[in-house]
Each structure stands twice: as structure tokens, then as C-alpha cells.
Amino acid sequence: MSCWQTIQDYGLRSLGYGERLLPRTDFTLCEHFVLIGSGMIWNIYFGVVALGLGFFFATALALGKMSANRLIRKPAEWFIFLFRGSPLFIQFFFAYFLFLSLKGSYAFFDPFTAAWLGALIVLFLNTSAYSAEIFYGALRSIPKGDVEAADAYGMSGWPRFRRIVWPTMLRLAWPAYTNEAIFLFHATALVFFSSFPAWQQRGDALYYANYFADKTFNPFVPYPILAMYFIIFTLVIVAIFGAINRRLNSHLPQNEKAKLRIRPNLIR
Incomplete structure (x- = not known):
């Protein structure tokens, strides 16, 4: 089988298109790249959505944590503490069994036990908590002079937030938020280890890498390929977020522009 034929057969297999059965013997390097790359579609889906x-949601949580109203501030604080204080893998575990128990009583929760929705919800809540803490720190770092200048021009409420507070918050938070985006994308690999099942062998990139490692008893081919894909997409994230960072700071002098410093988290 040619490599082009392999791409046609397995390029979109993780989405349910192409060959239904996985290759069993005589695994080629092309099959490694194509199937693991096919699985990356799910990792990109989890990360982007x-x-x-x-x-x-993180912006709303950060504003809630800044609120003087205790009924708004406390729920935001406890939500952030809960999801930042517990490991992501444990959150996957409890969410799956929660959705599974609800599924037994309500048919509405049936899709929630699948990885495409259940795991996505966990990643969404987790990154919202971490991002909210980043945005909260940025909100507290906004120079008082900027807000006072807005008040002097007669701006208040939503106009002041939209034109002064929110852009300044983003400019201050963006370098740290870039690191959170990179970590979230890496954390999508944990979906494979979670309890959420891969329907009809349509798994993510780590699912296929693990399949090849089990069949060939050689992890030194599929896992480096998987790492290469993650490195490529990390570079894409850095490029996109770097362009946004330059846009956010385009009005500042060159020596005052905040530069991205990529510091990947080793552990959540």
C-alpha cells in the first residue's frame, strides 16, 4: 500500500471516515504518521473549543472574584480554588462517574459520558479556573491612573470596561495566558487515560500511539512521532498568540512591550 493510499484510508479515521479496521501487521512509518496525525484532530478540537x-467564562469568573458583592465573589473564589486545587486527572474521573450516574436516570446525559462532550466539559472548566486567576491578577495590576482618566472623561460601567479595563487586562495577562493555552493543549493527551471511552476506536493521538506501541512492542517510534506533532502545534500556538500579543501592545513604545516568555508547567 502506497503512502497516499494510507492517507486516503486513515487520514480522517478518527472522525469515522475511511477504513473501519486498524492495520494489524507490517506497520509502516507512513501508517504511524497518518493515524497519529488523524488522532490529533481530536486534541485540536479539545484544545480550541x-x-x-x-x-x-474565565473573564466572568475574574470579574466575579473582583466583585464587592459577597454572593458573587465567594462562588467565583470557590470554583477557582476547586479546579486549581485538584488534579485534572481526578476531575476527569469524578466527572465521568457523575455523568454515568445521571445517565441512568436521565437520557439527556447520555452524550456526556462520551469523550467528545464529557472530557471537553472538564477541560473547559479546568482552563476557565486557571485563566480566571490569571485575569484576576491582571485586573488587580491595572494602573489606577488609567481608570481615573476614564472617569475624568465621563466613562463608567460597560463603556469603561470595554475600552479601558478589558484591553488593559488582556495586555497584562496575555503572556501568562499563552502559557496556559500551551498547557491546555498538552493536557488534552490526558483524555486517553481518563474514563471517557473512545467510540469505535476513534481516539485521540495518544490512543493511536499507544496502539502501535502495544502491537510492535516498540514505543520508540510512535511516541516520538506524537511528541513531534505536539511540538509543531505548540509552535503554532506560540506564533498565533505572539501575533495577538504584538497587536495588543502595538500602541506602546518598543521598550515597554510585554514579551512572551514560554514557561510550560511540569505538573498541574
């Missing part, structure tokens, strides 16, 4: 939705 969780980060995109979590960005807005």
Missing part, C-alpha cells in the same frame, strides 16, 4: 469557551 475548551480554550475558546473558557476565555469568556
